[in-house]
Amino acid sequence: MQINQHAMLSVAPMMDWTDRYCRGFHRCLTRRALLYTEMVTAPAIIHGPRARLLRKDGAEHPVALQIGGSDPEELRQATALAAPFGYDEINLNVGCPSDRVQSGCFGAILMKTPGLVADCVRAMIAESPVEVTVKCRIGVDDQDPEVVLPDFLARMRDAGVRRVTIHARKAWLEGLSPKDNREIPPLDYPLVHRMKAQFPDMHLSINGGVTPDTAEAQLKLMDGVMIGRAAYHQPWDSLGAADRFWNERPPFADxxxxxxxxxxxxxxxxxxxxxxxxxxxxxxxxxxxxxxxxxxxxxxxxxxxxxxxxxxxxxxxxxxxxxxxxxxxxx
CATH class of the missing domain: 1.20.120.1460 (Four Helix Bundle (Hemerythrin (Met), subunit A))
Structure with missing residues (x-):
């Protein structure tokens, strides 16, 4: 099964949450859903305890590594160093609004510099044996998502990215905490749905407020759905029957x-x-x-x-x- 098929349902990368124990548990509940690591910064992969940071269990597959960074050369090196660990996808974080991420000039703030993001993904693609993808927001601060998001997606497509997950909320980099940024900015699902119509050649997943009850309806309009906090706090309800999306019997009855x-x-x-x-x-x-x-x-x-x-x-x-x-x- 190709990785894009697994991406029909994925569990979001969540800092301090989606470590190898969490992923192992989630994989027990679903054979098919695509799992993501916590974000690991490119400098940490290059200079830090790489073996510990990138460790995973073979049973986790399919699993993607999410990398944070904004320097194309650093991201190129990090991607090359991560390749031997055998992840099924490398994902660039262009969506996290946390202070730690902003101080490193990456995450959601990169929505302001789409040209730089394009340079970053080109560098990553050049070194990656697996697909390079992007997770983004619809915009940040006073940006107009109607203008920013289609331009961003076009630049990603031109750079060689074929799969993007869009968190359907704007991120406010000042005045809102990371927690508030997951809840207060209004969701704009219709905009994301229009992006799928505008970019039919790209695999687009929707993220933000998606629950097991709404996932099926979203899949009628999008290529994939990404579930975050619901998968973590209500894992059985979110993932226990997830394999039915692939017309397969779930691993467990209860x-x-x-x-x-x-x-x-x-x-x-x-x-x-x-x-x-x-x-x-x-x-x-x-x-x-x-x-x-x-x-x-x-x-x-x-x-x-x-x-x-x-x-x-x-x-x-x-x-x-x-x-x-x-x-x-x-x-």
Whole structure:
């Protein structure tokens, strides 16, 4: 299956969230959806602990690496250095509005310099054995998205990019926090839909406020949907039945089966040196709105600090799952 087919449904790159444990959990729920790493900056790949930053499990595929940067030469080097790690896609971040990103002159602020972004992706494409893609906003600050977005997409297409994910909100780089930038600027889905009509030769995905309930309707207009916070906080509802988009049977019938299947992976990670909190924090929403959900969250949250060995971590996981099953039987 080609990577574009997997991109019909993807889980957004989310800083401090979509680490290898989160991705491993999400892959357990869906065989097909495209997963993304947290953003890794180009300088960190070049000068930092590259093996640790780019580590992934073979079971994560298909998985994309998102890189942040604004210097074409740095991005060229970072792409070349990342190639041996075997990601299925390299994505350039042109959407994150955080202060850390702005101070490095990359992320959403790059919407103001589309020519530079084009130079960046050309440099990345020259070194990448896999597809180079872009994730962007519809504009920033006082820009007119009706003007900015089509120009941006045309420049990306001319530079060789064939797949772009568009967060359907403008980013305000001053006056709004990163959290507020995910919620306050109004969504402009119609604009993004018009971009698909205007650029039929490009694979365009829509991001921003997309939920499991709205994904199917969006796919009638777009090539793909990207789900962010909903996939993280309500993973079963977002991903548990996701493989049906590809006309395939989902891996599990219910979240209990998924939790049981995850146990072996949790055990491996614990034996490799992970602490249970590093893993379980990504799984707290597995039973969202179901009997035992609160017990599951409380058991894993309150007990994680005391579980300092692999055996204790696995015992905590088992005990939390037992509480869920008991609650379901009593419901």
């Amino acid at each position: 979240p209990v089966d998924a939790a049981l299947a995850m146990r072996a992976r949790v055990a491996v990670w614990l034996d490799e040196g992970a602490r249970i909190h590093q893993i379980s924090r990504h799984m707290l929403g597995l039973f969202h709105a179901r009997p035992g959900a609160r017990l599951w969250r409380r058991a894993l949250s309150e007990g994680a600090s005391k579980a300092t060995t692999p055996a204790q971590g696995l015992a905590l996981y088992d005990a939390a799952l037992d509480q869920v099953r008991n609650a379901m039987e009593a419901a």
